Amino acid sequence: MIDLRSDTVTRPTAAMRRAMAEAEVGDDVYGEDPTVNLLQEKAAELFGKEAALFVPTGSMGNQIAVKLHTKQGDEVIIEERGHIFNYEMGTPAVVSGVMIRPVRAANENGLLTWAEIESAIHINQPYYACPTGLICLENTHNFGGGSVMSANETSEICQKAHALNLPVHLDGARIFNSAVAQFETVANLTKDVDSVQFCLSKGLGAPVGSMLLGKKDFIAEARSWRKRFGGGMRQVGILAAAGIIALEESPKVLHLDHENAKRLAEGAANIKGIKIDAEKVQTNIVIFDVSETGKTSAEICSRLKESGILAIPFGKAIRMVTHYDVSRDDIEKTLGELQKILET
Numbered sequence: 001m002i003d004l005r006s007d008t009v010t011r012p013t014a015a016m017r018r019a020m021a022e023a024e025v026g027d028d029v030y031g032e033d034p035t036v037n038l039l040q041e042k043a044a045e046l047f048g049k050e051a052a053l054f055v056p057t058g059s060m061g062n063q064i065a066v067k068l069h070t071k072q073g074d075e076v077i078i079e080e081r082g083h084i085f086n087y088e089m090g091t092p093a094v095v096s097g098v099m100i101r102p103v104r105a106a107n108e109n110g111l112l113t114w115a116e117i118e119s120a121i122h123i124n125q126p127y128y129a130c131p132t133g134l135i136c137l138e139n140t141h142n143f144g145g146g147s148v149m150s151a152n153e154t155s156e157i158c159q160k161a162h163a164l165n166l167p168v169h170l171d172g173a174r175i176f177n178s179a180v181a182q183f184e185t186v187a188n189l190t191k192d193v194d195s196v197q198f199c200l201s202k203g204l205g206a207p208v209g210s211m212l213l214g215k216k217d218f219i220a221e222a223r224s225w226r227k228r229f230g231g232g233m234r235q236v237g238i239l240a241a242a243g244i245i246a247l248e249e250s251p252k253v254l255h256l257d258h259e260n261a262k263r264l265a266e267g268a269a270n271i272k273g274i275k276i277d278a279e280k281v282q283t284n285i286v287i288f289d290v291s292e293t294g295k296t297s298a299e300i301c302s303r304l305k306e307s308g309i310l311a312i313p314f315g316k317a318i319r320m321v322t323h324y325d326v327s328r329d330d331i332e333k334t335l336g337e338l339q340k341i342l343e344t
């Protein structure tokens with residue numbers, strides 16, 4: 001199977017499996033797992049943040065941040081297609097008692113400008129509006145097609161938010177893709193955010209795990225909330241060992257996934273009926289419109305599946321995500337199959 005549904009399908013590398021087998025472990029709920037502690041130290045250092053916490057999933061990292069930055073009845077501003085809003089099971093409402101204020105970015109890439117955020121902020125409106133408690137950004141923006149926000153854009157939003165005493169959380173599930181695409185450091189991209197979550201388990205290839213980073217006090221509180229969420233794990237150094245390799249080795253090869261995504265987008269743009277601007281593909285996510293092909297996205301995906309290719313239909317579009325288990329040959333085969341389905 002050529003699995004282009006997501007970069008979450010990556011399997012651990014041989015080096016990760018070896019490290020997992022040999023990992024030194026302890027009880028992490030007591031803070032005694034040396035491999036987890038090492039991973040947390042390495043992540044904090046790389047991002048230039050005071051502290052880091054290993055959490056089982058990106059969703060948990062994001063939702064702990066939402067919980068800690070807000071109080072019940074607050075509003076959280078996020079781009080309308082953002083993951084925290086659409087794909088985390090309503091947890092902001094269920095756990096934090098907050099409302100989401102979705103804002104549609106004018107740009108199809110899903111990246112909000114300060115002007116767009118500002119127009120949705122509610123402060124000093126007692127008895128009417130829910131006060132804004134948090135701004136959430138997403139870099140790369142998944143459903144904006146893996147688009148990247150620059151360090152300057154991020155810092156500008158943070159500084160303006162901070163001037164209004166509003167914190168900013170970054171869902172940086174794929175922040176390393178963003179950094180690689182922009183020849184930037186993850187520290188620069190996240191310099192002014194109050195907290196950031198990134199995933200070890202997506203393009204970086206670890207089997208499980210995400211990191212939440214921020215100030216020391218914030219991460220100490222996050223530890224308690226991780227436990228409340230049921231995420232206090234024991235000899236979890238087994239997983240952190242793979243995370244360390246993901247953190248240190250995987251960013252070096254992410255550019256290959258981006259090159260494959262670009263080739264996929266360029267090839268798809270030449271197939272009858274497919275609409276995509278390949279210029280706009282910056283990282284490993286390719287979303288193309290198939291509404292003018294005469295077939296639905298579901299039909300196309302089901303035909304691809306018969307040829308051993310998996311992709312996800314999203315309304316009138318199809319999403320394909322490249323990762324290290326997808327080769328250039330797989331991309332060429334996918335393009336060939338798409339052409340067969342749509343042009344013959």
Ligand SMILES: Cc1ncc(COP(=O)(O)O)c(C=O)c1O
Binds near residue numbers: 142171201
């Ligand atoms: C942008 C983004 N944020 C957060 C997550 C959540 O990660 P997890 O699946 O580990 O909960 C995902 C997962 O696909 C994602 O794409």
